[in-house]
Amino acid sequence: MKKLLLLSVFALILFSCGNQKSKKQVAVQPVTEVAILSVDDLIKQSADLADKEVVVKGTVMHVCTHSGKRCFIMGSNEDITIRIEAGDKIGSFSQELMGSDIEITGVLREVKTDAQAHKPGEHAGEHAKGEHKEDAATEKAHKVIADSQEKSETVYFIEGIESKVL
Amino acid sequence: MKIRKLLRILHRDFGYFIVGMTIVYALSGIFLNHRYDFNPDYKIFVSEFQTDFRNKTNLTQPEVESVLQSLDQKVVYKKHYLTNRGIVKVFIESGEVLINPKTGEGVMRYLRKRPIIYGMNKLHTSSLGTVWKWGSDAMAVILLFVAVSGLFILKGKRGFNRWGWWLTAAGFAIPLVFALLFI
Numbered sequence: 343m344k345k346l347l348l349l350s351v352f353a354l355i356l357f358s359c360g361n362q363k364s365k366k367q368v369a370v371q372p373v374t375e376v377a378i379l380s381v382d383d384l385i386k387q388s389a390d391l392a393d394k395e396v397v398v399k400g401t402v403m404h405v406c407t408h409s410g411k412r413c414f415i416m417g418s419n420e421d422i423t424i425r426i427e428a429g430d431k432i433g434s435f436s437q438e439l440m441g442s443d444i445e446i447t448g449v450l451r452e453v454k455t456d457a458q459a460h461k462p463g464e465h466a467g468e469h470a471k472g473e474h475k476e477d478a479a480t481e482k483a484h485k486v487i488a489d490s491q492e493k494s495e496t497v498y499f500i501e502g503i504e505s506k507v508l
Numbered sequence: 509m510k511i512r513k514l515l516r517i518l519h520r521d522f523g524y525f526i527v528g529m530t531i532v533y534a535l536s537g538i539f540l541n542h543r544y545d546f547n548p549d550y551k552i553f554v555s556e557f558q559t560d561f562r563n564k565t566n567l568t569q570p571e572v573e574s575v576l577q578s579l580d581q582k583v584v585y586k587k588h589y590l591t592n593r594g595i596v597k598v599f600i601e602s603g604e605v606l607i608n609p610k611t612g613e614g615v616m617r618y619l620r621k622r623p624i625i626y627g628m629n630k631l632h633t634s635s636l637g638t639v640w641k642w643g644s645d646a647m648a649v650i651l652l653f654v655a656v657s658g659l660f661i662l663k664g665k666r667g668f669n670r671w672g673w674w675l676t677a678a679g680f681a682i683p684l685v686f687a688l689l690f691i
Binding site for chain 2: 401407408409410411419420421428430431432433434437438440441442
């Protein structure tokens with residue numbers, strides 16, 4: 343009996359610690375109303391919505407086979423897609439979701455390519471004219487990077503908070 | 509109560525308590541280790557078939573459904589679309605079907621969950637949301653306690669000081685060697 347009591351107390355302490363934290367998290371989150379977007383609309387407005395909470399609905403066209411930790415939902419055609427990363431609350435996406443319409447609440451994130459991360463123009467701007475001399479090879483390399491930067495595209499994905507099958 | 513006696517009692521009772529969870533984690537750990545050798549969650553059945561369609565650019569829903577009905581496997585239609593490569597991709601419950609409307613060739617990929625293993629893998633990867641994450645953390649703490657308390661239960665010739673530390677060191681050495689060699 344004593345041992346059972348000891349076990350119960352131990353379990354109670356562990357679980358109560360976890361519950362306190364989740365209560366705090368709920369209290370901090372602001373209550374906001376977010377419009378439900380289609381994938382097409384989300385992609386169009388992606389630059390403005392980066393790092394903001396969004397709600398998007400679309401058809402699941404692919405679920406990561408090995409872990410289910412991410413899926414892709416499509417809009418009006420297969421070229422208009424967005425990747426969804428399953429957050430803690432979602433856990434994972436099941437393969438059975440393929441072809442289902444789902445509604446995802448999450449934060450839209452922006453991924454910059456290497457070419458974009460490297461901005462030689464900005465670095466050069468930090469120096470006064472003539473102060474920063476570069477050889478021809480470096481100039482050429484910077485031009486190549488600048489060109490690829492223009493061609494590169496920004497990729498967006500959603501850090502999923504909640505998902506709902508429609 | 510002496511410390512060693514208390515440890516023995518706690519080790520025994522927590523040990524009983526944690527058996528189920530240890531089995532889940534150990535078995536699913538083996539399956540997940542081999543996730544690139546085979547799909548640990550689903551059995552995947554791939555079958556090819558031929559339809560009567562020729563030189564078509566797209567298929568209507570009734571046409572797709574008639575194809576699905578003719579297949580050996582009973583499948584439920586969800587929706588379909590035409591891919592950029594001109595292939596009709598059909599979503600079915602538990603899988604997908606690809607049909608080439610020009611040649612009539614088709615492939616079905618049907619998934620079936622591995623009954624118990626699927627559930628164990630989901631538990632192992634903490635894919636069931638926040639509550640389970642904390643629950644499994646608690647179980648991990650208990651397992652840690654059982655492992656460490658086990659070191660101090662026996663005394664004498666077969667106790668940790670004279671016998672146990674060799675085996676404990678060996679247990680640490682194996683992952684350490686791999687870590688040093690490959691990380």
